[in-house]
Amino acid sequence: MAMDRGTRASGLFKGAFRAFSFLFLMSSAPALAEDPLERFRIDLEELRKENEGLQGRIDALEAEDEEARHGLGLLSNLVEVSGYADVEYTFTDQEGEGSGFRVHNLSLFFTKDIQREWKLFTEVEFEDAPRIESEKAADTVKSSQGTIFIEQLYIEYHPKLSWDIRLGRFLTPAGVWSIYHYPPYVPTQTSPIIYKVIFPKVSDGIQFKGSFTLRDSSIDTHLYVANGSGNPGALDRNEGKGIGARVNADLLTGLSAGLSYFGERDNEGTLKMSYGAHVLCNGSALRLQAEYQIRSNETDAASGFDDSGWYAQAEYDIGKWTLAARYDWYDPSSESPDDLWTRATAAVNYRFAHNVVGKIEVNRNWFDGLPTEDYSQAILGVAVAIGDL
Numbered sequence: 001m002a003m004d005r006g007t008r009a010s011g012l013f014k015g016a017f018r019a020f021s022f023l024f025l026m027s028s029a030p031a032l033a034e035d036p037l038e039r040f041r042i043d044l045e046e047l048r049k050e051n052e053g054l055q056g057r058i059d060a061l062e063a064e065d066e067e068a069r070h071g072l073g074l075l076s077n078l079v080e081v082s083g084y085a086d087v088e089y090t091f092t093d094q095e096g097e098g099s100g101f102r103v104h105n106l107s108l109f110f111t112k113d114i115q116r117e118w119k120l121f122t123e124v125e126f127e128d129a130p131r132i133e134s135e136k137a138a139d140t141v142k143s144s145q146g147t148i149f150i151e152q153l154y155i156e157y158h159p160k161l162s163w164d165i166r167l168g169r170f171l172t173p174a175g176v177w178s179i180y181h182y183p184p185y186v187p188t189q190t191s192p193i194i195y196k197v198i199f200p201k202v203s204d205g206i207q208f209k210g211s212f213t214l215r216d217s218s219i220d221t222h223l224y225v226a227n228g229s230g231n232p233g234a235l236d237r238n239e240g241k242g243i244g245a246r247v248n249a250d251l252l253t254g255l256s257a258g259l260s261y262f263g264e265r266d267n268e269g270t271l272k273m274s275y276g277a278h279v280l281c282n283g284s285a286l287r288l289q290a291e292y293q294i295r296s297n298e299t300d301a302a303s304g305f306d307d308s309g310w311y312a313q314a315e316y317d318i319g320k321w322t323l324a325a326r327y328d329w330y331d332p333s334s335e336s337p338d339d340l341w342t343r344a345t346a347a348v349n350y351r352f353a354h355n356v357v358g359k360i361e362v363n364r365n366w367f368d369g370l371p372t373e374d375y376s377q378a379i380l381g382v383a384v385a386i387g388d389l
Contacts, residue, residue: 082387094375123152173222187324194309200229
């Protein structure tokens with residue numbers, strides 16, 4: 001009886017196994033019976049579809065690249081524009097002057113890298129919101145206000161970072177203020193007394209600028225030949241040429257000093273030789289700068305005289321605030337040593353943004369031995385920078 005049950009169970013198990021095997025073989029029969037050529041055709045079709053997708057993506061990338069190249073080509077034809085502007089309100093008790101708003105400066109810089117080694121740079125200054133009106137029936141000026149001035153216009157050849165050559169009109173390289181004087185980056189709206197007096201503001205000519213390292217100190221040099229002061233861009237009104245030089249050395253981290261020179265015989269025949277010394281100290285929050293300049297003036301008809309001056313300025317940053325103070329001293333003639341113009345200046349700046357600064361400035365001017373009366377001045381101003389100066 002037991003044997004019959006075992007035999008019957010074994011038979012049932014074998015029957016179930018044969019049924020399962022039959023069903024498995026039936027379900028897999030199409031795959032086993034598939035034609036290899038048919039399988040190859042299907043794989044080839046799938047590869048073709050993949051290739052079409054890849055080609056579409058490549059075409060899209062090429063179109064984007066062409067568009068990018070076209071955009072870069074358009075940008076390369078553009079001129080980079082930057083500059084600055086400042087507006088102020090002045091309170092003054094100076095005789096003959098009134099308090100009021102002043103649309104002081106609008107200066108636009110145009111820069112174009114013509115090729116890798118050639119650049120064109122232009123600075124156009126519009127001072128006091130200029131307006132020029134002509135007579136309709138004649139080539140004459142009916143009325144004019146303000147000043148339009150091409151402050152810089154030069155072609156630069158710069159084959160290496162260590163040197164370049166500029167041909168045209170450039171800021172006379174002398175001291176510190178003549179190079180770093182833009183309103184958004186200096187604490188005062190008024191410039192030092194000696195600025196544009198002992199050295200000319202701009203020079204028309206050719207300038208060589210070079211940099212090198214000497215005993216771990218970086219040396220910057222300028223050497224230039226120019227028409228001299230008082231001459232327009234069209235011609236030189238005398239046969240002589242002015243020669244100038246500037247050298248600046250980084251002595252220590254944050255500390256630099258240098259010397260400047262410019263010599264010329266001006267349009268009236270006066271031989272002028274200007275000499276200057278400067279020092280600049282930049283700390284994390286404190287900045288100090290000072291300049292001393294002296295000019296020898298010699299004429300054939302009379303004995304010569306010297307005029308000289310100096311200033312010292314300190315700035316201190318506290319967050320977005322800057323506190324500044326400057327003292328100016330100018331002697332217009334060594335023949336009258338008692339004639340002096342001195343000025344004390346205090347200023348507070350607040351930087352609303354990286355390129356927007358508000359200014360409050362107070363000046364007191366003293367004139368010893370000079371016909372001008374002493375006067376005070378307060379200036380409220382806002383200066384903005386457009387792009388990188």
